[in-house]
Amino acid sequence: MESAPESTAFFEGGRTVTVAQFHARCCQTLAWLHAQGVKPGDRVAVWLVNRTEWLAMLFALARLGATLVSINTRYRSEEVSHILRKSAARLMVCQPGFRKLNFAEILSGIAPETLPALKGVIVLDADENTPPALLGKPVYHFPASAANAAAPGPDLSNPDVVTILFTTSGTTKGPKLVMHPQRTLVEHARRCARGYGLDQPDSVMLAMLPFCGVFGLNGALAAFAGGAPVVLMDAFDGERAARLAQDHRVTHTFGSDEMYQRMADAVSGAHPFPSARLFGFGAFTSSFDAYALQAWSRGIPLVGLYGSSEVLALFSAQPFTLPVEARIQGGGRPIAGVEATVRVRDTASGELLLPGQSGELEILAPGNFIGYFEDAEATAGATTPDGYFRTGDLGHLRGDGTFVYETRMGDVIRLGGFLVNPVEIEAVLKRFEGVADAQVVAIELDGRMRVVAFVIPQAGVTLSEPDLMSRMAEQTAPFKIPARIWFVSEYPVTLSSNGVKTQRNKLREMAMRLIEQAKP
Numbered sequence: 001m002e003s004a005p006e007s008t009a010f011f012e013g014g015r016t017v018t019v020a021q022f023h024a025r026c027c028q029t030l031a032w033l034h035a036q037g038v039k040p041g042d043r044v045a046v047w048l049v050n051r052t053e054w055l056a057m058l059f060a061l062a063r064l065g066a067t068l069v070s071i072n073t074r075y076r077s078e079e080v081s082h083i084l085r086k087s088a089a090r091l092m093v094c095q096p097g098f099r100k101l102n103f104a105e106i107l108s109g110i111a112p113e114t115l116p117a118l119k120g121v122i123v124l125d126a127d128e129n130t131p132p133a134l135l136g137k138p139v140y141h142f143p144a145s146a147a148n149a150a151a152p153g154p155d156l157s158n159p160d161v162v163t164i165l166f167t168t169s170g171t172t173k174g175p176k177l178v179m180h181p182q183r184t185l186v187e188h189a190r191r192c193a194r195g196y197g198l199d200q201p202d203s204v205m206l207a208m209l210p211f212c213g214v215f216g217l218n219g220a221l222a223a224f225a226g227g228a229p230v231v232l233m234d235a236f237d238g239e240r241a242a243r244l245a246q247d248h249r250v251t252h253t254f255g256s257d258e259m260y261q262r263m264a265d266a267v268s269g270a271h272p273f274p275s276a277r278l279f280g281f282g283a284f285t286s287s288f289d290a291y292a293l294q295a296w297s298r299g300i301p302l303v304g305l306y307g308s309s310e311v312l313a314l315f316s317a318q319p320f321t322l323p324v325e326a327r328i329q330g331g332g333r334p335i336a337g338v339e340a341t342v343r344v345r346d347t348a349s350g351e352l353l354l355p356g357q358s359g360e361l362e363i364l365a366p367g368n369f370i371g372y373f374e375d376a377e378a379t380a381g382a383t384t385p386d387g388y389f390r391t392g393d394l395g396h397l398r399g400d401g402t403f404v405y406e407t408r409m410g411d412v413i414r415l416g417g418f419l420v421n422p423v424e425i426e427a428v429l430k431r432f433e434g435v436a437d438a439q440v441v442a443i444e445l446d447g448r449m450r451v452v453a454f455v456i457p458q459a460g461v462t463l464s465e466p467d468l469m470s471r472m473a474e475q476t477a478p479f480k481i482p483a484r485i486w487f488v489s490e491y492p493v494t495l496s497s498n499g500v501k502t503q504r505n506k507l508r509e510m511a512m513r514l515i516e517q518a519k520p
Contacts, residue, residue: 238262
């Protein structure tokens with residue numbers, strides 16, 4: 001802040017935000033939250049699209065010793081209710097709406113009596129149409145200007161106190177909340193800034209992933225730590241992302257394989273992004289390798305990454321010294337260097353494996369989470385006795401010390417860039433009248449992963465696919481809504497020593513066959 005107050009921190013909505021202006025916004029946010037009674041240990045849920053106020057909230061809450069509870073704007077009443085209830089958030093921050101999204105309408109689907117800890121809702125961009133109460137609690141209008149930010153408020157920060165709760169895939173009880181302290185976020189941001197070159201002259205980062213998840217937030221914090229301006233996108237669009245990358249001479253960005261495919265399709269010719277140095281991606285579709293190789297032939301420097309809510313995003317990246325075929329695989333070399341250890345275990349025998357042998361990836365690093373919020377059982381299940389995080393990912397080590405991510409173990413899947421457990425979607429379906437049972441699987445459809453559902457109706461009940469989809473749209477995020485719902489009388493099962501198990505692989509085969517049969 002002192003070294004370059006007039007340098008650019010963000011490009012947002014056609015305007016430039018300097019470091020000094022952002023600092024003033026953080027100070028004003030801190031003072032205002034303190035005046036509202038926010039104190040150390042409080043949890044404040046933030047439900048906003050990407051905007052500088054999101055980051056100002058994070059910095060201000062950290063300074064107050066409070067915790068930001070991150071909520072995905074694609075979530076609907078079911079997920080929002082669970083996170084507010086699970087975190088016992090004292091306040092919630094949101095905006096009236098965004099494009100076709102009406103936040104107040106979504107909140108109306110939540111019973112206020114289920115949120116006894118919530119004391120109020122803070123609304124940004126509030127106007128005369130903003131209701132005086134939401135969720136049965138008073139609404140507070142957040143000030144629109146940082147002009148009166150003379151008093152910065154107190155410094156009650158503690159680097160070892162939980163600063164943020166991220167959501168990750170859950171069970172029938174809903175998403176788990178991953179705890180990270182301020183020290184973890186700051187040190188990881190500094191490592192990423194150095195390791196990925198975000199501290200180099202003329203570096204510019206395009207933030208096209210939402211801040212509510214580690215993939216989006218860690219990239220933005222790394223750029224800020226390195227002094228690289230951040231180009232904000234409030235929502236992703238391939239053509240707009242490509243245009244922003246060209247107009248702002250973007251050198252770095254991080255996203256999913258699907259995002260890069262849409263960006264690359266929006267531009268023509270060789271070297272469409274001449275300033276690009278590192279475009280890191282997470283591979284969530286199995287057919288992306290050929291596309292990534294084609295992108296390299298056009299001068300788009302796609303590099304495979306690895307990360308998770310528990311070990312933070314940008315945990316590792318494939319070195320540029322590797323052949324391009326290896327460079328586009330997930331995994332790589334940990335950004336923490338020798339401070340991080342990745343090992344591979346055979347889950348059947350419990351033995352650690354040698355390079356080249358596939359098993360479950362286990363990670364011990366400075367950025368490891370400190371547990372799941374109020375879920376000691378899940379925390380214990382996700383960590384080894386010597387402190388390694390059990391990733392649930394299949395991978396292998398290379399002889400040069402790097403590693404390769406192969407796929408998710410089990411049934412957890414990636415949808416819209418987020419980890420989702422099928423049982424979360426199944427639990428919503430099973431609550432609908434007339435549904436006896438539901439099974440959800442993921443298939444690749446039109447180049448991206450989508451979920452489909454098989455539903456067993458209750459006896460004598462006739463259900464319709466459009467009706468179930470409509471009810472799903474009211475309660476859950478769009479990317480969790482099945483692309484198709486089929487009605488069956490039974491599931492393919494197998495008998496084992498542990499009981500009867502549904503054969504999800506058979507359901508996937510059935511889904512693909514039904515999709516093919518429906519084609520004209």
